[in-house]
Amino acid sequence: QVQLVQSGAEVKKPGASVKVSCKTSGYTFSKYFIHWVRQAPGQGLEWMGIINPSGGSTTYAQRFQGRVTLTRDTSTDTVYMDLSSLRSEDTAVYYCARDHYTYSSSSCTYWGQGTLVTVSS
Amino acid sequence: EIVLTQSPGTLSLSPGERATLSCRPSQSVSSSYLGWYQQKLGQAPRLLIYGASSRATGIPDRFSGSGSGTDFTLTISRLEPEDFAVYYCHQYSSSSHTFGQGTKLEIK
Numbered sequence: 001q002v003q004l005v006q007s008g009a010e011v012k013k014p015g016a017s018v019k020v021s022c023k024t025s026g027y028t029f030s031k032y033f034i035h036w037v038r039q040a041p042g043q044g045l046e047w048m049g050i051i052n053p054s055g056g057s058t059t060y061a062q063r064f065q066g067r068v069t070l071t072r073d074t075s076t077d078t079v080y081m082d083l084s085s086l087r088s089e090d091t092a093v094y095y096c097a098r099d100h101y102t103y104s105s106s107s108c109t110y111w112g113q114g115t116l117v118t119v120s121s
Numbered sequence: 122e123i124v125l126t127q128s129p130g131t132l133s134l135s136p137g138e139r140a141t142l143s144c145r146p147s148q149s150v151s152s153s154y155l156g157w158y159q160q161k162l163g164q165a166p167r168l169l170i171y172g173a174s175s176r177a178t179g180i181p182d183r184f185s186g187s188g189s190g191t192d193f194t195l196t197i198s199r200l201e202p203e204d205f206a207v208y209y210c211h212q213y214s215s216s217s218h219t220f221g222q223g224t225k226l227e228i229k
Contacts, residue, residue, distance in 0.1 A: 105218070
């Protein structure tokens with residue numbers, strides 16, 4: 001079965017960076033794009049970006065341009081989300097999610113369990 | 122960036138009633154690229170509808186989606202106790218995806 005397993009909770013200081021991993025299994029890694037979505041406490045969902053695991057190409061939401069980097073490791077079927085220059089407003093649960101269709105960007109069918117990132121001095 | 126406006130913000134209904142949730146994009150969105158999600162407290166979102174009207178695997182047929190352009194609707198025909206949750210619409214027709222702010226469906 002399709003699974004996306006994310007790394008554990010993180011506590012970071014303002015100005016630091018965080019790297020969250022998303023290990024996938026149960027399907028052909030290269031065929032499905034991976035999204036990253038975050039949710040601040042008590043707030044709605046916010047789309048951050050997407051990566052094509054086949055070639056590594058990425059698209060980021062404008063508000064995260066320059067601060068977020070998505071990468072992948074095809075040897076371990078794992079995608080990484082790196083967010084830099086952290087501020088308190090970045091405190092949120094970060095989700096990875098697999099796309100519905102092969103080789104395209106559409107809806108998010110399978111989701112990781114979420115990773116809580118807390119930014120606090 | 123396309124902004125999705127969901128209404129109402131909160132919907133109070135009783136089990137067995139019909140729920141109608143609205144999602145209005147700021148620009149026309151292809152019906153192929155509009156989805157709906159359900160999220161319960163402490164859980165990841167679950168895909169209900171993709172392509173505006175196609176049910177995802179395992180989703181009961183009391184959930185249905187419709188609409189086009191700048192007016193989309195999620196309908197739950199007869200509410201079950203497990204349907205009370207927050208619902209989000211999501212568009213992916215532009216190069217940057219966006220989510221609506223959510224509709225909370227609560228028990229009356």
